[in-house]
Amino acid sequence: MKTVEMLESNVRLYSRSFPAVFSRARGSIMFAEGGRKVIDFLSGAGALNYGHNNQEIKSAISEYLESDGVVHGLDMATPAKVEFMETFSSVILRERNLSYRFQFTGPTGANAIEAALKLSRKITGRHNVISFTNGYHGQSLGAKAASGNRFYRKGSSIPLSAQRSCPMMGILAPLTVRRITCERY
DSSP states (O other): OHHHHHHSOSSOOGGGGSOSOEEEEEBTEEEETTSOEEEOSSOOGGGTTTOBTOHHHHHHHHHHHHTTOOSOOTTSOOHHHHHHHHHHIIIIIGGGTOOOOOOOOOSSHHHHHHHHHHHHHHHHOOOOEEEETTOOOOSSHHHHHTOOOHHHHHTTSSOOOSEEEEOOOSOOOOOOOSOOOOTTO
């Protein structure tokens, strides 16, 4: 941790609350250097659905890499992308008689937030979004504007608009209300 503390920026504070170097992971367990086991409650990105180093996924990845498949194609058409789109279309879309098109976002959560904001604004014609206290959605300006965490919002160094912050109050039912105000909080 000495190297991390000395060389890494303090921009991401949450990672400082885990004073360990994690060297391995399997399923929902991460192993810190020295062998200490920790349950991965963050469980983000590639570990969310299947855990760390799922054996079936590792085998499929190894097989793909052995075939010299394209590893970084970004928005380019590749056999892997075509196979994914055809399978998803067949199993999910056609099965439900849906005529949607694909939108592949970038590799970060902020990219997904930006796409969701653009789509919701386009469909509704409205610009404001509601964010909840201490919510965090990423480092892009749109994601920061949708975040309810003042610390991260201030880090943009410019005014962020079209957002109203509300306190998180338990589980919310699906919102059918067209206009929500949070001034009373």
